[in-house]
Amino acid sequence: MSQIEIIKLNKFYTVGDTIIPGVNEVSLNIEQGEFLSVVGHSGSGKTTLVSIVGGILRPTSGQVLYNGCDICELDDNGLSEYRNKKIGFMFQFASLLPILTATENVLLPALFSPDQQQAKDNAEKAQRCLELVGIGEKGLAYPSQLSGGQQRRVAIARALMNDPEIILADEPTGDLDEDTEREIMELFSRINEEQKVTIIFITHNLELARQAKKQIRMHQGIVEELAL
Amino acid sequence: MKKFTFLAVALKNLKRKPFRSGILISAIAILVSLLIFAISFSISVGSSLKKSSDRLGADLIIVPVGARGFAEEFLLESKHTAFYMPKEMIKRVAAIEGIETLTHQTYLSSISGLCCDILPTRIIAFDPENDFIIKPWLQGSLGRPLQRGEAIAGFGTNENLGLGLLAVETTIFNNKFKIVGVLEQTGTGLDNALFMTEENLAAIIESGKSPLKKGEISIIFAKVKKGADPDYVGRVVEGSIVDVDVVARSNMGEKFLNVLADINKIFLISITLSSLLTIFLVWAIFSAIANERAKEIGIMRAIGAKESHITKLFFLEVLTLGIIGSLIGVAAGTLLAFWLVHTFTLIKTISAQLNLVHQLVIAVAGLILGSGICVGGALLPINRIKKMEPLLVIKEE
Ligand SMILES: Nc1ncnc2c1ncn2[C@@H]1O[C@H](COP(=O)(O)OP(=O)(O)OP(=O)(O)O)[C@@H](O)[C@H]1O
Ligand SMILES: [Mg+2]
Numbered sequence: 001m002s003q004i005e006i007i008k009l010n011k012f013y014t015v016g017d018t019i020i021p022g023v024n025e026v027s028l029n030i031e032q033g034e035f036l037s038v039v040g041h042s043g044s045g046k047t048t049l050v051s052i053v054g055g056i057l058r059p060t061s062g063q064v065l066y067n068g069c070d071i072c073e074l075d076d077n078g079l080s081e082y083r084n085k086k087i088g089f090m091f092q093f094a095s096l097l098p099i100l101t102a103t104e105n106v107l108l109p110a111l112f113s114p115d116q117q118q119a120k121d122n123a124e125k126a127q128r129c130l131e132l133v134g135i136g137e138k139g140l141a142y143p144s145q146l147s148g149g150q151q152r153r154v155a156i157a158r159a160l161m162n163d164p165e166i167i168l169a170d171e172p173t174g175d176l177d178e179d180t181e182r183e184i185m186e187l188f189s190r191i192n193e194e195q196k197v198t199i200i201f202i203t204h205n206l207e208l209a210r211q212a213k214k215q216i217r218m219h220q221g222i223v224e225e226l227a228l
Numbered sequence: 229m230k231k232f233t234f235l236a237v238a239l240k241n242l243k244r245k246p247f248r249s250g251i252l253i254s255a256i257a258i259l260v261s262l263l264i265f266a267i268s269f270s271i272s273v274g275s276s277l278k279k280s281s282d283r284l285g286a287d288l289i290i291v292p293v294g295a296r297g298f299a300e301e302f303l304l305e306s307k308h309t310a311f312y313m314p315k316e317m318i319k320r321v322a323a324i325e326g327i328e329t330l331t332h333q334t335y336l337s338s339i340s341g342l343c344c345d346i347l348p349t350r351i352i353a354f355d356p357e358n359d360f361i362i363k364p365w366l367q368g369s370l371g372r373p374l375q376r377g378e379a380i381a382g383f384g385t386n387e388n389l390g391l392g393l394l395a396v397e398t399t400i401f402n403n404k405f406k407i408v409g410v411l412e413q414t415g416t417g418l419d420n421a422l423f424m425t426e427e428n429l430a431a432i433i434e435s436g437k438s439p440l441k442k443g444e445i446s447i448i449f450a451k452v453k454k455g456a457d458p459d460y461v462g463r464v465v466e467g468s469i470v471d472v473d474v475v476a477r478s479n480m481g482e483k484f485l486n487v488l489a490d491i492n493k494i495f496l497i498s499i500t501l502s503s504l505l506t507i508f509l510v511w512a513i514f515s516a517i518a519n520e521r522a523k524e525i526g527i528m529r530a531i532g533a534k535e536s537h538i539t540k541l542f543f544l545e546v547l548t549l550g551i552i553g554s555l556i557g558v559a560a561g562t563l564l565a566f567w568l569v570h571t572f573t574l575i576k577t578i579s580a581q582l583n584l585v586h587q588l589v590i591a592v593a594g595l596i597l598g599s600g601i602c603v604g605g606a607l608l609p610i611n612r613i614k615k616m617e618p619l620l621v622i623k624e625e
Binding site for chain 1: 232233234235236240241243244303370524525526528530531532533534535536537617618619620
């Protein structure tokens with residue numbers, strides 16, 4: 001059984017009278033520990049697909065099975081727990097809460113975690129996550145006091161906080177310089193190899209995409225090409 | 229590091245727009261203080277009036293025709309009116325079926341400069357032989373009967389007289405008087421009078437400075453026999469003596485109570501309106517906050533916050549505002565009640581009438597109302613945002 005099985009997935013957006021296809025009859029399997037890149041033109045449905053897999057968007061029809069269980073059937077609480085425990089998100093844009101320090105941002109997923117027993121060690125763990133992404137000394141800094149690259153690292157640390165099984169990254173390095181981009185990609189492959197975390201990342205950079213072990217290309221809502 | 233909790237996040241959110249938080253807190257505070265003041269006001273006035281009429285001890289007040297208005301407001305009135313009727317009235321009233329005992333008083337108005345050392349005030353002469361109005365009260369304050377040439381001041385009169393000091397000599401209608409003390413506060417019009425015994429009147433009349441003539445009195449207080457209905461006896465008195473007006477105890481302060489009821493209505497309406505306004509204000513501000521934070525809410529949802537978590541965060545924020553605002557409001561309202569007491573001539577004892585339990589109940593009511601309004605106003609906007617799909621919220625800007 002694959003970790004993620006996407007079966008005949010459709011997502012149509014309705015704007016007024018027109019129906020815009022976001023994802024169109026997509027079927028796809030993703031294995032545990034996979035390192036997958038998603039490329040495609042702007043508007044081809046990458047964010048839509050990945051968001052449905054991550055449980056922050058409900059599809060129009062079709063199934064997303066996580067370890068054989070359809071996440072689209074979950075109620076809001078169930079879906080929230082799925083996001084909280086299994087998924088680590090990185091967004092296309094800066095996504096830290098400006099009022100919280102780096103450490104507090106990293107602690108957020110733990111605050112929403114359904115199991116609160118391990119709460120005591122949370123602060124230590126957040127620090128470890130920050131160290132892992134190379135900014136252990138920035139814990140007390142607010143997002144506005146961090147560079148764009150450092151903010152991305154905090155976001156990665158936050159994604160790692162609850163030991164997710166899948167990291168979903170939507171253009172995580174979109175507006176970063178090449179060196180930082182490379183460092184973050186290295187970080188991803190390290191996490192993928194050392195912690196066996198499944199990583200799915202969207203990029204416009206074909207070279208970066210090639211660094212993944214598996215690539216897919218999207219076109220008008222369809223997963224068009226599977227290139228190994 | 230300080231523990232990272234929902235409350236910590238809520239507080240940080242409040243601190244990020246201190247001015248806006250300040251406005252919300254002020255709005256709640258104003259509303260709650262208005263509520264507190266209104267409740268204190270009506271409770272105190274009502275109970276103070278009842279206490280006064282109870283302690284008066286008279287079932288009927290009998291005055292010359294035309295002075296009914298004064299008699300009705302006897303407990304509250306502090307005007308220096310003087311009206312007279314012949315002393316024979318006492319006998320005529322006493323003869324009426326159902327009357328048990330009576331006592332009478334004579335009122336003088338002092339006029340500054342012309343007759344007296346003191347500022348204009350109401351002077352009440354009573355008959356120590358049969359008095360039951362002043363005596364119990366005098367007993368508590370002075371501990372002995374008043375002598376000839378002595379006067380005792382009502383609680384509020386002390387300052388009105390401009391004396392300040394006790395045991396001073398003063399001239400009233402060409403007669404020397406020694407002010408021997410100040411009576412306890414009653415919260416009624418009696419607080420603004422100066423009391424003396426009737427034996428002094430002859431000398432005052434002799435001075436020729438007062439309009440009072442020999443053989444005149446101003447007012448008769450009567451107790452009815454056990455089992456007799458004061459209202460009925462009052463009507464009989466009025467029916468058989470055309471020269472007098474009679475007011476029964478149950479009618480005392482009636483006009484005032486009606487006014488009070490109207491004032492309460494005004495308070496109620498303005499509190500309702502300001503509650504609505506406050507709800508709108510909180511709603512508008514929280515709509516703005518919710519929209520402004522839509523992206524953040526979406527992000528929190530994406531990393532696993534349930535709807536209940538978002539609600540909890542906002543409620544902590546709103547409740548903090550509500551509680552701070554209400555506490556300030558409770559304090560301000562209580563203070564206002566204390567302070568405004570001195571600007572109301574009718575109620576000098578407003579806060580003295582409120583015991584701790586009263587005040588506590590009012591404070592808790594204010595707290596609940598204040599926080600409730602905050603929560604109510606914030607409910608809708610929060611609900612809208614948290615129900616949206618996280619991705620769509622994140623993209624909505
Ligand atoms: N909320 C929405 N309402 C209506 N249409 C939408 C909405 N979100 C996306 N779409 C449409 O769905 C299609 C796929 O959008 P999606 O965001 O998945 O593209 P993308 O591949 O991530 O693009 P980009 O590379 O620019 O981020 C687009 O045509 C877009 O116009
Ligand atoms: Mg996209």
